[in-house]
Amino acid sequence: MSTATAVPDTMRAAVLLAAGEVEMQQLPVPTPAPDEVLIRVGSVGVCGSDVHYYKHGRIGPFVVDSPLILGHECGGTIVAVGADVDAARIGQRVAIEPQRPCRVCAQCSAGRYNLCPDMKFYATPPIDGSFCKYVTIQAPFAHPVPDNLSDDEVALLEPLSVGIAANRKGNVIPGSKVLIAGGGPIGVIALQTALAFGAAEVVVSDPVAERRDLALTFGATGVLDAITEPPAEGYFDAFLDCCGIPSAVVSGLGALRGAGAAVLVGTGSDEMKLPIPTIQNGELIVTGIFRYTDTWPAAIHLVASGKVDLKRLVTGHFTLEESAAALESTTTPGALKSVVRP
Numbered sequence: 001m002s003t004a005t006a007v008p009d010t011m012r013a014a015v016l017l018a019a020g021e022v023e024m025q026q027l028p029v030p031t032p033a034p035d036e037v038l039i040r041v042g043s044v045g046v047c048g049s050d051v052h053y054y055k056h057g058r059i060g061p062f063v064v065d066s067p068l069i070l071g072h073e074c075g076g077t078i079v080a081v082g083a084d085v086d087a088a089r090i091g092q093r094v095a096i097e098p099q100r101p102c103r104v105c106a107q108c109s110a111g112r113y114n115l116c117p118d119m120k121f122y123a124t125p126p127i128d129g130s131f132c133k134y135v136t137i138q139a140p141f142a143h144p145v146p147d148n149l150s151d152d153e154v155a156l157l158e159p160l161s162v163g164i165a166a167n168r169k170g171n172v173i174p175g176s177k178v179l180i181a182g183g184g185p186i187g188v189i190a191l192q193t194a195l196a197f198g199a200a201e202v203v204v205s206d207p208v209a210e211r212r213d214l215a216l217t218f219g220a221t222g223v224l225d226a227i228t229e230p231p232a233e234g235y236f237d238a239f240l241d242c243c244g245i246p247s248a249v250v251s252g253l254g255a256l257r258g259a260g261a262a263v264l265v266g267t268g269s270d271e272m273k274l275p276i277p278t279i280q281n282g283e284l285i286v287t288g289i290f291r292y293t294d295t296w297p298a299a300i301h302l303v304a305s306g307k308v309d310l311k312r313l314v315t316g317h318f319t320l321e322e323s324a325a326a327l328e329s330t331t332t333p334g335a336l337k338s339v340v341r342p
Helices: 048-056 151-155 157-169 185-196 209-217 246-254 276-281 296-304 320-331
Strands: 010-018 021-028 036-045 073-081 093-096 134-138 142-144 177-181 201-206 222-225 236-241 256-264 285-288 314-319 337-341
Touching: 010 320, 021 320, 036 093, 036 151, 048 320, 073 134, 073 151, 073 157, 093 151, 093 157, 093 296, 142 296, 151 157, 151 337, 157 185, 157 236, 157 256, 157 296, 177 185, 177 246, 185 201, 185 209, 185 236, 185 296, 201 209, 201 246, 209 222, 236 246, 246 256, 246 276, 314 320, 320 337
Parallel strands: 177 201, 177 236, 201 222, 236 256, 256 285, 314 337
Antiparallel strands: 010 021, 036 073, 036 134, 036 337, 073 093, 093 142
C-alpha cells in the first residue's frame, strides 16, 4: 500500500445494530486490496434505502442480521492506494460508484454489471457503507471530479446516476414529453436530467403543493395535483414513476402515447395491479431500473457544466455522531436531502 500522508489505524463509524438503533463505534481503518484505493470520506447523502434499513431492518430479501454501516451516496479524497494502483492518484478528489461487480459473469460481460448476481454494494447487507471516515473501493469505481464540485455535489452524483439511468431507460431524447410521478429528491433529479437530455415538456405530479412549487423552480413545464388532476391520456412519450404508489403507476401508464416507455424507479408496493389492455394495445414498454451502469461520467459533466443543480437539494447537514438524526430528518416538512459529513 502506498500513502502520502499518515492514515490512522482506527476510525469512528455510525453502526446500525438493529432497526432504530445506531451506535458510534471505533473500528479499524480498512486496508485497500491491490486493486483498491482508500478514500477519506467528504460527504454522504442519506438515501431512502438507508432510512428503510434504519426503520425496518430490511428491504425485501436484504435483512440487517449483523451490525451494518449505512450510506452509499458518497465521495472524498484518495489517501492511499493498493499495490496495483498508480500512487499518483493519492490526493485526487473522487466520487464513489459504490459497487463491486464480479466483472466476469454473463451480465457483466454484456455490460449490465448492475445486474451482477455476485454484486457487493455499499450499505446492502452484509457490505458496509460510508457513514464512517474511511472506505475502500476498486480504483475504476473512484471517479475523479473537477475542483468546482463541492463535497455535497460529489456525494449526490449517486442519486443523479439513478436519474440518468431512468431517463436512458425511458428513451428520453430532445423533444420528448415526460411525465414524472413524485416530486421528492429523485423526482427532482429525474426532472433536471430529462431537461438536460433535451425534453421539451416535463410535467411533475405530486399531492404536496410545496413539492409542486419546488418542481417549477427546477424547470418543470407543468405540475399536477396527484389527487385531483389526472394527466392527459395518451400524451407523453415517457413516464418515470419516482414514488412507487400503485395509483400513480396506473395513471402514468394511461398517460403514455402508443409505444411509450414507463420506468419504475420508486420503491413502494411489492405488488400492484396493472392495466394489461392499456399496455398491450399501446405496445407500451414497462421496465424498472436497478441502480446504474456507466453513469458517473455523464453525471459529473451535467453538474460541472451547470445543467443539473444538486446544491439546492441539500436541506440539512449532520455530523457523523448525528447520523441517527440525519436518518430521522427525512420526514421533516420541506426536507429533501440530508447530508452527513464525517
